[in-house]
Amino acid sequence: MDVRIGIQNSPRELGFETSQSAAEVEQAVAAALSGQAPHLKLSDSKGAVYVVPASALAYVEIGSEESRRIGFVA
Template identity: 60%
Template sequence: MDIRIGIANSPREINFETAQSPAEFEKVVADALESDSKFVKFSDDKGKIYLVPVASLSYVEVGSEASRRVGFVA
């Protein structure tokens, strides 16, 4: 699943793929926003870990779980 995270006062966004379901990912973000935590931790398919300050989250876009097609479409 493709994830895009916008950071306040930054022209770039964080873009990665994760094996989590959309519901699991939404719960992680919602829990971080509702609690007093300063950072939210994300991990991608390759094992990289992203720590993002909760106060700097502008938006979180959760993509579809459909895999990309390979080959030609007739």
């Protein structure tokens, strides 16, 4: 699943692929935004961990769980 995180006052975004489900990512984002967690912590499929303060979140885009197709699509 592809995840992109926008950070306030930063021209770049964090983009990575995670093995977590969309529901798990959405639950972590909701907990950070509601104040239950002081930061958003997600890990990618290679084992790297991303920690973003909840107050700095601009947006979180959760992609589809479908794998990308290779080749030509008619």
